[in-house]
Amino acid sequence: MHHASPRGRVKYGEGDASGVTLAEELVRHLRKAIDGASKTERGVLFSGGLDSTVIAHLAGRVGPVRLYTIGTSGSHDLMVAEETAELLGLEWKPLLLSDREIVDALVPLSEIIGTDSPLTLSFELPLYFVCERARENDFLSGQGADELFAGYMRYLSLPSPELRARMNEDLDALLSNGVAMERAIARRFSKEIHHPFLDPNVVAFARTLPTSECLRGSVRKAILRDAAANLGLDVVVGREKKAAQYGSGVMKVIKAEARKRGVATIDLVGSLRRRRETV
Secondary structure, three states: OOOOOOOOEEOOOOOOOOEHHHHHHHHHHHHHHHHOOOOOOOOOOOOHHHHHHHHHHHHHHHHEEEEEEOOOOHHHHHHHHHHHHHHHEEEEEEEEHHHHHHHHHHHHHHHHOOOOOOHHHHHHHHHHHHHHOOOOEEEEEEOHHHHHHHOOHHHHOHHHHHHHHHHHHHHHHHHHHHHHHHHHHHHOOOOOEEEEEEEEEEHHHHHHOHHHHEOOEOOOOOHHHHHHOOOHHHHOOOOOOOHHHHHHOOOHHHHHHHHHHHOOOHHHHHHHHEEEEEE
16 A cells, blocks of 8 residues: 655645645635535545545535445445544445345446446446435535546556546546436436536646646555645545445446356346346
8 A cells, every 4th residue: 555755745836926735726626616516415425535535524514414335245335434434523324235236226227327338337336326315415426536636557557648648538538428427317316416526627727737746656646645634634545446346346246147147247237128128
C-alpha cells in the first residue's frame, strides 16, 4: 500500500499570491459543486474508498446525508464502508443483497441502460439498488475521480503525454456515455444523481493539472490523496482502489450464475432475457 507524500504545495496559477495549494483548490471546487447539487437530504453512494469518502465528508458538512453501501455477505465494501462511516460520524445504511436479487436485477437494468455487458451492469448495480430502495431523492457519487486524477492501474505504464491523452479520452467517454446511463437509472426511480467530480469547474481545473500531480511515482490520484489528508481523512489517504463490481461481490455472483447455466459470462444476460420471454 502506498501513501501519498506531503506534497501538492504547488501554487495554483503562476505567481498566485494567495498561497493556495492545488489540493486546497481542488477541495474548494468540490465544495462548490456539492453545495450546488441540492439542499435537500441526500444519499451518498459509499464504498468507503478515497473518492466516495471525500464526497461524503464534504456533503456531511453541508447538511444531512446518509451513506449507502451495497454488497453480498462478507464483501469487502460492506466491511470497509462500515468502519469508514463510523470514523466520519455519518449515518450508514448497508444494503445486503442475495445472489437471487442480483441476478433478477440484471435484465431490468440492462433495459434501462441499453447494454448486456456484465462489466457495465456489475458496475451500475449499486446505483440501481440504492435508487430502488433508498428514501432520498438526491444522490451523490464519486464517479469521475479515476479519469480526472489517474486512478486506474492501466495508467501507471504510460509516459506523460500519452497519459494525459488517455485520461482525456476516458473522461470524454464517461461524460458522454457513463453519466447518461446513471441519470437514466436514477430517473427510472424518480431520483437524481449528482457527480461532484464531474462538475464543469472541477473538470476544467483537473484538465489543467500536470500529470505529475495525478500520478506521483506509483501513487495514483496523488492530488486527491493530498486533499483527503488536508481534510483530516487519513484513513483513506493510502487506501487502494477496489473496483465496485468486485468490492461489492456482484461480479462474483454474475460469474457463478453463468457457470451454473453453462454459458459464457458475456452471454448471461441474453440467456436470462430469453428465459424470461419464454416463461
